[in-house]
Every structure is written in C-alpha cells, then in structure tokens.
Amino acid sequence: MVGAGHAGCEAALAGARLGLATALVTLDRTRVAEMSCNPAIGGLGKSQIVRELDALGGEMGRAADATAIQFRRLNASKGPAIRARRVQCDQADYAAWMRAAVEGCPGLELVEGHAVDLRVGPGGVEGVRLEDGRELLARCVVLTTGTFLGGCLHLGLECTPGGRYGEPAASGLTSALERLGFATGRLKTGTPARLRASSVRLEGLTPQPSDRVVLAFSHDHPPRPMPPGVACHLTRTTPETHAIIREGLSRSPLYTGRIRGRGPRYCPSIEDKVVRFADRDSHQVILEPTGRSQAVLYPNGISTSLPPDVQKRFVRSIPGLERAELIRPGYAVEYDFVPPTQLLPSLEARRLPGLFLAGQINGTSGYEEAAGQGLLAGVNAARKVRGQAPVVLGRHEAYLGVMVDDLVTRGTEEPYRMFSSRAELRLLLREDNAAARLQAWAERIGLLGEAVRAARRERLAQVEALVAQLGELREEGAPGRPSLARVLRRPEVRLAELAPRLGLEVSQDVLEQAEVRIKYEGYVARQLREAEKLSRLAGRPLPEGLDYHAIPGISNEIASKLTTLQPTSFAQAARVDGMTPAALMVLSFWLDHRGCVPRGTSVDGGEDA
C-alpha cells in the first residue's frame, strides 16, 4: 500500500487483518491518517459511507467515535433516509488512534520511504521501487497517493511542489503510470487558513453547540452522552471582505489561469463564491475547533488560494476575527489523478493486473470516500492473492457500490464527493440499516471477529422480530383496529412514544431501524421493484474484448467510450454518458443475432453477474 492517508490505512488494515503480509509505505510516519482539511467525519451522504465501512469491518467509524469532540445529527427534522451523523474529532487524537491501529496490527509493517516506480512483470505488477533503491515485492499493490501525487501548492502566484502544507510531493509515480499506458489528469482542491483561537473574539457570535447525545458510527457502541464544552461559532463575511477579495483577484492563481486542475463545485473557494454569486454580500463562516484544547480554529467557508497578505486582510474584516492570527495560510493544491474509468469494479487497473487504486488518485474527495475505496481495494487485493472473486457492491446495496460504479463507469471531471442524490435507492441506503444491508457481504469478507458478528446478528434478529410484532399488534388490543405497523406509517406517530406503552424492551438502535423500515415500506418496495428490473438487465453480461465500432448502428462516440470502458454488463453500459435507449436496443439485437455470447449460456441473466 502506497500512502498512509485515510484510504491507505483502511487498505493496509484490511489486507493485514485478512492474514496477508502487508507493507504500508509513507513519506513520514508521523503524519499517518492526517486530516488535511477540517477534522470532521461524516456529514450528508458521507456518514452512510462510514456506517457501511463499519458494517464491513473498517476502522474509520471506531476512530471517529473514540476521538470525537463535537457531534451533530444533520437533517434531524427531515426524513430518516437523509439524516446523517457528523462528528468533529480532535485532529491529533484521530491520527494517533489510527497510527496505533496500524502499528499494532499484526502482519502490517509501516515503511518510511518515497515510492517512485512500479515493478512490473509479464503477469502484472510485482512490487514498488523506493527512491533510495529499495524494492518491495508484492503480489498486489494499492496506490493511495492523495494530493501528494505530483502535488503542487498554490499560495497567491507562488507555486511550490508539495502534497500538504510543509510536506513534500510524491514525484515519479505519475510518469511510471504514464509509461505503463495510463491516462492521467489534474484536479485541484483547497483549504482555508488556520486561526489561533486565543486571537479570536467568540463573544457575540452565534454558538452552535454539540448535540447532547452522540450516536456512534460504530455498530458496536451504544449512543452515549457528549461531554460538554466544545462548540462551533457562526459568523459571516461582510461587504468589506468581498471588496478585499475582489481587489486581490489579480494575484489569485485561480483567476490568473495558473491552476489548470478542476476544483470541486460543491466546495468553492471564497473568491469563487464572491465572483460567481456577486449579488450576495455575505457568506456564512463556521469557526470549528480542531482539537480538545481548542487552540486552533478551522474557519469553514473561506477556503482560499489568495496571497497571505490578502488572506490576512479579508479574514480580519469578518466579525469576531478582527485580530485573528493566521497560524498558517489557506492554499490550493493541484495533484495528479488517474481517471477511474481505467479500473474494474474491483478497483483493479484494467491494464495492469494486481494494481489497485483508491482515494484521491481516483478523482474523489473526502476522507470517507477515500476510506471506503481503501477498504474495498485492500479487501480485493487480498482476495486476488487468495484467488477469490472480488467484492463488488451493488448500487442497491451501498453508497460504496454507488460510488465505485459511478467512478469506473462514468469517471469524474471534478473531485467526486458523495451526495445522497447519487443513489437511486436513497430511501433504502440509510445510516440505520447499514449493517443489515451489508451483513451477507461482511460475513463473506471476514474482517469482523466472531463475537462482533454474533452480536450484530442478534440485533438484526431483534429488528426482524420487532417489525413482525408490530405487524400483528393492535393498539389497546382492539381487534378491529389497524395494526401498529399501519399506525406507524403516519408521519406524526413515533415508535419511541408507543414502545413504553407496549412494554417493548429493545435498544434505541433496534427501535429506530424497525420504525424507519415500516415508515418507508411503500416507497422502498416500489424502488426495489425498479432495482430488480435493473438487476435483471444487469444480469445480461457483455462479452469481454468487444469492439463496439464493429457493431452497426452505434455512434462512433459511444462505440469509443464502450470499447475503452469494456462494460461487463448491460446495466453498466446503460449508464455510460450519452448512451441512448436506441443504442442499447441495437446492442442487444446485435448480440442476439450474431453476438459472441453463445446461445444457451446465461444470455438472459444468470447468477453469474
């Protein structure tokens, strides 16, 4: 595993825990699992990923639970499918926890070094070459290079190689990949300045306190009370802030064309917001403590790559920050990525067997997205070594499945962040039922110990029993009344209020799962029917090595995309950009009549897809 960030740690832990000799290469062992941007885990669309990770045996959820200093449940007043957990962690504690997990993991060796090349043999990848001449031989290699791959930090018009503030970049690997025939691209992201808390005046700003009860990411921890003390504070930019930023645009790397890489639209820099939404004279800024000691504040909302003097002036034009001291400035980072359509759904490279990619190298953004891919890449690398079939999660099973499918099928033009609207079956892919959805996969993958698995099975059985019970129970025991399950479908009825009256004694977690399941039943059933249609179509395999240009009736553009992508199924082909129903029809017709799929095999979709 090359790179000890959030993807690399999960990949390495998964590989080692599955019993394989694993090395995790990092430039600096003191910076393992660093939170390069704000120290928050979870959030909308992301907390589901952390829960899924935990369901499959990943580490991120436990680490976040153990080091949380602030917790909020987002969208708490909205429907359960879109509720999300979000914690702020103590940045140092989090990294320390993860480093301890890595260093304490049997079979996992943390190697300090600079990976510059891949060793490749006739059968695929054979290992990694380090700058100092060492070679690490391996049956599988997972690259999780983050922003370090060809990284370049922009601070005003100055640009210096680097992967993170004060840290060097990883050079060499990009050209190694290009020599091997991989296409590469460039992306950009950014982060705001960090402020010394003692220089900030918080009185008069709106506090945003933690929720009093923390819901754990981990399925094995019950909710617990949050120790009081850490709050965020809200402030806003002013017209003066915007004027200073506009003046500074002539020295902005973004607005002078120095940055080529595409940045994330959902996380624009403050100069972007000021320019693109010129009619707004104020934007929200959230001051988030980065640790228990609350010595450093992360000003969420003003990420920037303007020169330090401009940064200092605009920061000080914001109420509460008049005397703020910048511990370090904000900056933008440009880095190399490998467009992920070059990967199989297992995250293994199509053109180089044994090479897996995960995290920002695949064009994603976010700790959670990285960790999720890391786990899958680590598991699949281990399974490949063992000769087992890869784990590929379906879009109807997990956000992780949606993400990987989006990446390998459609690729991405900007840093890819998870949004709940990316999941067709959002009502089914919830935080509360992650363990239930992924139970079968978790058993198959085998990262969880028997005791944990047994406890989880027990809880799932309780949910099943409770749902069944609610289908039979009637309020006040009146036989003519609707079942409690029916009553519960009314939005204003809460199971937590019914439960004590009924003498139901189950944990809050079980109660919530049963309730949400019943409330969404109708919609989910309809969506599942749709999903089933999808999977029937998905069941139809597409032969490998098909030259789509040879099929009459498919436009050159689509034929090129399909030939490059080599989708393994119709469902995957259907999601290719620009694919039309007519072209799918032609494809299916062509396969029926002279296709490479021999008649009599599972043309209509067997179990093998």
Next chain:
Amino acid sequence: MILFEDTIAARATPAGVGAVAVVRLSGPGARAILEAAVRVGPKKPWEHPRRLVLSQVLDAQGRCLDQVLACFLPAPRTYTGEDMVELQGHGGEAAVGAVLGRLLELGARPALPGEFTRRAFENGRMSLDQAEAVARMVEAGSRAELLGAGRALGGELGKRLGELQEALEVALSEAEASLEFPDEEDVTRRVTVRLAPCLEALLTLDRAVRRVGDGGRPRVAVAGRPNVGKSSIINMLSGTEAALVTPQPGTTRDAVPTEVVMAGRALVLVDTAGREPEAGDHVPAGIEGSGPADEAAVRRAREQAERAELVLWVASAEPASGDTAAVRRELSAGLAWIAGLGRAGLGVANKADLLPAGIARALEEELREAGSVLLSARTGQGAEGLVARVAEELDRRQGPADGLPVSVRQAEALRRIRGALERGLENLERGAVELLAEDLREALAGVGLVRGEGIEPDSLDRIFATFCVGK
C-alpha cells in the same frame, strides 16, 4: 451513422385501384436496388436527387413491368434519415404488385407496419411523440383531429413536455439542495414555490391533449329498451340507412359499428340490441335477452357498452304525455346501469314528435337540467343539441377534438405524473422532502414515458449552477 443494414420496401398508397400508386424503399441499399430495377434515359434519378425522373421498372428478363416517376432521396435529409426511393407508378394492383415484387427480388425486404416511421425515430429524425403523431395523422378522421396531430408532429407536444420537465427539474433541484445542503432555511415555502409551475405545466398539458383510445376513434354505444329508436338515431346521425330499422321490436341483434364525424370528431357509433321489459323488472333490462340468440346478442351489447367511451341511453318520450316523471325515471335508471358498468352515460328521450308541443317544451326543459336531451330521430328536431352534448362529454373525457393526440400509453404516463405530483404535495405538507424528491423523480420518469426516452435529471449540476453551496 447506419442503424439498419437492410433495405425495406412497401406500397405507400392504400390497396385498391387508383390513378397513381407509390412504392417506397428505405435503407442503405435503396440506391443500388433502384439502379438495378430501372431502365432510364440520359437523365438518371440517382444523379438528380429529389427530382422526379421518368423510368421503366424491368423484370429479370428485361421486360417492362411499369412506367414510373422515380425519385431518389439521399440520406440523411429524408423521412427515415436513410437513403430513400419513391416510385410513382400506375395504380393497378398488378402493376404495383409487380414493381414491389421486383424490388424484393433485388434484395429489399417487405416493411413491417409502421416501420418507416420507426426508422425515422431510431435514426433520430423525429422524437417518439412525433412518431406517434404521424400515426394519429394517418388515422385522423376529421379536420380538427388532423390539425391536432399536425401540431403534435410540429413538436408542440414535445415543447409542452419540455416545459413540464424543466419545471420538474427545477423543483427537484430545489428539493435536493435542501437535503444536501441543509443550511438553507424555510424549505417548505421555497419548494412550494417551485411546485406551482409543475402543476401549471401539467394542467396546460392536460388541457391541450386528446386521449386517443386503443382503437383510435372513440366508440359511442347506443343502448335502451327495444323499439325506442336506437337504430333511427344512428341513421339520423350518420345520414345513412346503416342500421336496419323496422317497427318490429328487437330487430337489431348484432352491434353494428358506423363511422361518423360529429362536431369535428371522428367516432364510431355502435348499435346494441334491446328487449321487452318484463313485469317487475326494476333493473333497466333493456338489453337482456330471452332466447339463446338474444342472450348472445345481449352479451355482445353489454361488451359494446363496456368498450365505449360514452353510452347513450335512449328512452321513448311517449309516456310523457301522461307523466313526464316516468321518462325521467326511465332515463335515470338507464344511466345508473351505465354508471354501474363504469362508463359515462348520456340520456336521450326519443320520439319527441309524438308529444304535444307544450309537454315537449316542459320535458325538454326538465331533461336539460339533468344533462339529458329530447330528440326526434324522425324529424331531426333536437339533433344539434344531441351532437353538442356528445361532443361535450367526449371533450370532458378525452380532451378537445383538435387537442394534441396522445396514445393510451402516453395518457397512462400523464396519469402517473399527476399521481406523483399529488403525492408529492402531500409529502411536502408533512415535511417529507425526501419523499417529495422521489415523487418528482417519478413524475420525470413519467415525462420520459410520454416522450419515449429515459430522463436522467442531473440535479447536482443544477444545484451547483444555481445555489451557493459548500463549506
């Protein structure tokens, strides 16, 4: 882009003898087949595209089968988007058959019904709603219907659907933004504002369409007890002696469809059998049979009523001489029977000519209030009123005669959109924005069904373009 490899041929004019018959070819082989099929003078049709060139179609032995005007239309600016050939020949069955046969010998394949239009759709020459409009245009039985189909072919249906889709996508992105970026406040109000244009666009669309039944034309069944003049009414409306009329009750045994154009609308009138009522018959037993032959006819009559868009219940106005209420009772009993079949009904009191003028006026007034009509099929008195009422009922059920025609499939999709939006409003009221988002997706899928294409709304693109989001 070549989508189809084979070349299809068919006659484009109806079967039967006419002055001119047109045979069409479409596909990549159209030109080669034309070159092989004809003898031409110095001017060759394939060298003068889009011109009519006098040519002779020859058989394999070089004998002339017909003299034709040949026109070569090169792709892609043709109806199907492929190379096409049109041959205008003499309209005799033998000549057309021989020409078509020769084209098939040379490698063309007989076209399936609607295949030219299907190719036009597949080749991107027209959208599915336009392709369906072509079918409607061919079927149109009246000027108003033709105008409606023409507007649909011109893309008006597509335009209206586009407006609805745009409104739905805007509402969806508003809903999604409130879920993905929950800092924004007062979601319900903002999403409600976005839903209004969706409902408006759907309403406009609903009013603009004419729902065409599976058989194309709406069926209007004429039912009632024997000898109330059902067949006479049909004859009056169609201006022919289509239905056999005798003073003998129960002459009509089989439902006979008659095509007529009424108030700008082509429809099919269906006569149904009748029967003498028996003593103590509370249900209007007008169409129940007594003998085995009657029973079969009666079963068919019931089926006709069930298949009809509108059922006229005809009663005799004669008893009104004694008591107008008796006529009203008979009509409302008949209408109740029709309602029981789940169909729309319209009451008609016939034989107004047998009533004294004063009573006729009083009865007409009473019937009008109940939505029914007083008529004399014999004199034609009240015919205009009946036609107007039939048109009104069909308008209500199907949409205006000159509306944009939509098929059963499309009408079903429109219903699905309406259902989804109604559910969405309820969900929004309860604050369940995530369910509203599902409903809006469902509505968009419905728009896709009407259009015949999948719609994948990219609400993220819209959100990023419209909202200032992110940390």
